[in-house]
Amino acid sequence: MTPNDDCLHAAAPPGFSFVEAVRQHQPGYGGVAVFYSSELRGRKVRFGDCSPEIETVAVRLTHWTNSHLNVLLLCIYRPPHLSWPNARQKLSQLMKKAVSTPSDHVVITGNINVHLDDPGDIQMSSVQHILTTNNLFQHITDQTHVEGHTVDVVITNTKVNITDIDVQPPSVSDHSLIVWSSTPASTTKKKPVRSEVCPSVCPSVCHTPVLYLNDNLFKTFLSI
Numbered sequence: 001m002t003p004n005d006d007c008l009h010a011a012a013p014p015g016f017s018f019v020e021a022v023r024q025h026q027p028g029y030g031g032v033a034v035f036y037s038s039e040l041r042g043r044k045v046r047f048g049d050c051s052p053e054i055e056t057v058a059v060r061l062t063h064w065t066n067s068h069l070n071v072l073l074l075c076i077y078r079p080p081h082l083s084w085p086n087a088r089q090k091l092s093q094l095m096k097k098a099v100s101t102p103s104d105h106v107v108i109t110g111n112i113n114v115h116l117d118d119p120g121d122i123q124m125s126s127v128q129h130i131l132t133t134n135n136l137f138q139h140i141t142d143q144t145h146v147e148g149h150t151v152d153v154v155i156t157n158t159k160v161n162i163t164d165i166d167v168q169p170p171s172v173s174d175h176s177l178i179v180w181s182s183t184p185a186s187t188t189k190k191k192p193v194r195s196e197v198c199p200s201v202c203p204s205v206c207h208t209p210v211l212y213l214n215d216n217l218f219k220t221f222l223s224i
Contacts, residue, residue: 008020008033011035012035013035015037015038015039016035016036016037016038017035017036017037017038017042018033018034018035018036019033019034019036019042019044019057019058019059020032020033020034020057021033021055021057023055031055031057032055032056032057032075032076032077032110033057033075034057034059034073034075036059036061036073039063039064040061040062040063040064041061041063041064042059042060042061043059043060043061044057044058044059045058045059045060045072045101046058047074047094047097047098052079052082053078053079053082053083053086053087053089053090054076054077054078054087054090054091054094054112055076055077055078055079056074056075056076056077056094057074057075058072058073058074058075058098059072059073060072060073060101061073069104069105069184070103070104070105071103071104071105071106071107072098072101072103072105072106072107073107073108074094074098074106074107074108074109074110075108075109075110076091076094076108076109076110076111076112077110077111077112078091078111078112078113078114079113080113084123084126088123088126088130091112091130092130092133094108095108095130095131095133095134095136096133096134098134098136099134099135099136099157104184105156105157105159105160105184106136106155106156106157106160107154107155107156107160107182108136108153108154108155108156109152109153109154109155109178110152110153111151111152111153111175112127112151112152112153113151114127114151115149115150115151116138116140116149116150116151116153117143117149117150118149131155135157135158136155136156136157137155137156137157137158138153138154138155139154139155139156139162139165139180140152140153140154140165140167140178142165142176143167143176144167144175144176145170145174145175145176146170146174146175147174151175152175152178154178154180156182158185159185160182160183160184160185161182161183161184161185162180162181162182163180163181163182163183164179164180164181165179165180166178166179166180
């Protein structure tokens with residue numbers, strides 16, 4: 001996957017822009033991306049290189065007509081075959097940096113390839129410790145992989161409510177499509193944002209986490 005990859009442009013709905021992070025150690029394959037409405041002002045935030053342990057892309061979003069509220073979105077992917085101690089350290093650094101940035105609302109999504117539904121899994125215990133330490137919450141509890149287990153995440157800080165979670169059966173990928181609604185925790189009357197994380201957009205980026213943001217509803221989310 002590259003910034004000029006036809007696959008990314010083909011996957012973008014009309015009126016959407018994207019940010020991406022190329023898999024530097026494997027050019028032409030893999031990486032992570034976030035698609036967002038062009039009616040939003042997006043600024044890519046540097047969270048380190050797209051490392052082998054945890055691939056990451058981050059974007060800070062505001063609406064063109066309202067800059068009072070901003071949302072920090074991270075899309076992450078952890079390859080399952082690489083060293084967990086190194087990945088754990090990288091994940092911990094990312095979470096700590098996410099909550100320390102000047103953003104009211106934090107959403108982290110993607111595939112970390114840890115069995116989060118298994119309390120006896122040592123990797124799951126490590127992830128839970130990282131989340132608790134940074135006051136973050138993982139909202140997905142259903143199985144998200146064709147072979148079972150919860151490996152995909154929608155993580156937020158306390159200022160974001162997540163509702164209407166729909167984990168759809170795997171089809172074009174071995175991972176589920178996850179759709180959810182979100183609202184600022186401080187305002188319960190706002191119309192929710194409908195978002196989705198998709199495991200792939202075309203064969204050349206199969207298994208790549210991709211986040212889509214609904215444009216009209218997201219404008220409502222930002223109009224506080």
